[in-house]
Amino acid sequence: MNSQSSPSLRQALTPSDNDSSPERKALLAEIDASCRRPVLFMFANGLLWLMAGTALALLTSYKMHSPNFLADWSWLTFGRVRPAHLNTMVYGFASQVAIGVAIWLMCRLGRVPFMQGGLVVGATIFWNIGVTVGIVGILAGDSTSIEWLEMPGYAAYILFIAYALIAIWAIIAFRFRRERHLYVSQWYLLAALFWFPWLYSAANMMLVIDPVRGTVQGAVNWWFAHNVLGLWFTPIGLAAIYYFIPKVIGRPIHSYFLSTLGFWSLALFYNWAGIHHLIGGPMPAWLITVSVVASMMMIIPVVTVAINHHMTMVGHFKKLKYSPTLRFIVFGAMSYTVVSLQGSSMAIRSLNEVTHFTHYTIAHAHLGVYAFFTMVMFGSMYYIVPRLALREWPSARLISIHFWTTALGILLYVVPLSVGGVLQGLAMNNPDIPFLKTVELTKPYLVTRTFAGILMTVGHTVFAVNFVWILARRRKAYQPPVPFIAAGLQQEAGAQLGKDI
Amino acid sequence: MLIYIIILAGSFVFLTGSALLALRWALRTGQLRDSRRTALLVFDEDEPVGRMTDYFPGRPLPPTDPASPSISK
């Protein structure tokens, strides 16, 4: 039989003959097994929130051009649904999946099984209770109206404690790693796992629990909100890219030196950039200037990372056709370059004068959180889930649909809305144009966004179906040791395999 | 005003100093050498360099990929 199969899981799950280092060999399967419950549990909950957040997103988007829709119930008024959408996606979906991916990567790279999976499942339940309480709080009118931190204080306590209980085990996995050498992904993961609780607790302390005075709140707010993206999602996204591109195509990263340079320049510059959200605002000039400079300096890590990833991929782009993980990851990596350079440009005062306060910023935010981070997380899940569930994705077609609907959906979202945003900004800066005209001219772009949203909703639904399907498949047919079959030979090769083993 | 200058100057000296110390340490202990080895950490005997590890389930594999062994002969 000349059919080929994916070697990875098969090799991971069955001991090979020429066993030179037995401890390490056993570990890949052992690691995956130890991560199975907590990580799959996080992914499942994350996907539930993804679906909820998608519904809220569609509702928000629809309301933006049809304001009378479901407007008469206070719980569903625009100003509550919008932050509910953001917080569902950020804390329910993105952060939760990110933690799952981080745990798995941390264990794989450290070659150490995950400890206390059961305890982490408990903490994850606690985390989800926190998100639920927070979202209900926002819808009920308890939103703090502090962007990216809308969840009321009581939910923030739950989230923080739950986070600490989960993250401590990822740090412990790092501390007791059996592979002492560190790969760059571990740098990013360790940093993110440490930066997030600092950001979250400091911002909550200074804004919600015991607010500082006046516009200092603005500074704290954007130090936090910008860094949630820059020091929490971005490092985990980059850690995944640095792992999966080499891993999937089977070629080491182009330049390891560049990757360390990228890490330190990101760590140095990203966290100073947040106050560019307040250009022209009532802040001291030095504070804004510092952030503009830091935003410009961000070009260094971004270009470094872009070159490194591109050079790694060169000659291997054909593999995009064959690997779902690679498709999503490379799409995300390219988006990272685009969104970061765009972000730096938006800190230039003359451009900021136009794009600030418009839909351009919204498009930019989705390019970052969705086209970069979410797509990378999707890619990571396509790689991780089969290895934890010990079976292959049931439907390749659904994966294809997922990729194309979300990739085209986010493009259809970002490109028109950016154009609309620039037009809106230009009109707004021309005092001869009545304000209502600036509202009127954005409507077609807002309607387009709703269509883009529908497309992305299809993608998410399809992904959720595939996810439920892979978990719900009957285990009986997959008695371990499970040889893993990738190519279209489940049927006939299954019988063949029976003879082989 | 003086207090800001002291804080700023202090943190500048502290940050620059620690960065320089870290650099010196890295150079002395050879951290910047042999980065090729570190780049190989994601691979092992089971999944060595040159082997692709992710495919669409049930679809044809890349025709020339030497990394895909056949299941049976």
Add this chain to the structure above:
Amino acid sequence: MKYGPLLFLGIFLTLASSWVGLTVIPQMQFGGLQTTKIEETGRDYPLNTWGAASKGRELYRANGCIYCHSQQVRPQGFGADIERGWGTRRSVSRDYLYDKPVFLGTMRTGPDLTNIGQRQPSVDWHLSHLYDPQITSKGSTMPPYRFLFEQRKIGAKPSPDALKLTGEFATPPGYEIVPTENAKDLVAYLLSLRADAALLEAPLGK
């Protein structure tokens, strides 16, 4: 590299630097800013919101007005905020001394509200606008806030507060639309939004 603690030290120091630089130092620099006396009127500025206006402020927060309305006027020559009449001068830190949280905002789907109390002082206008923005601003994408109003049968005497609605917005005969306390509080808050006093650091027109 295999030296975790050193890596951790770098991770710690980088965030520590920005935390100090972007939050602690601003707090030291202008976190203790005080009110000032306006020379012409002899009154303190800014004044804290109180009574109905401070209840209205909570409604502004709860219903997320910030997602479409900013409360900051950019300086003359940067954008057209002053030309549009959104303010008579740029906003400065002192304007926000009592605001918890500050509603600076990052989006202008709707106009800036820094000075809405001076720009549109009519209570009736605000109530009609909240009940259905199309009454006062045709083509607006602001949602109606009917949950701040009550439709009820006209009793022995029509309520003095009832909205005067005509044409396509008219209520069924025998009914009237009456603003709830919440609607009145919110309008009181909007009317309290005025940043029209010249300050030493922000003279009018700049």
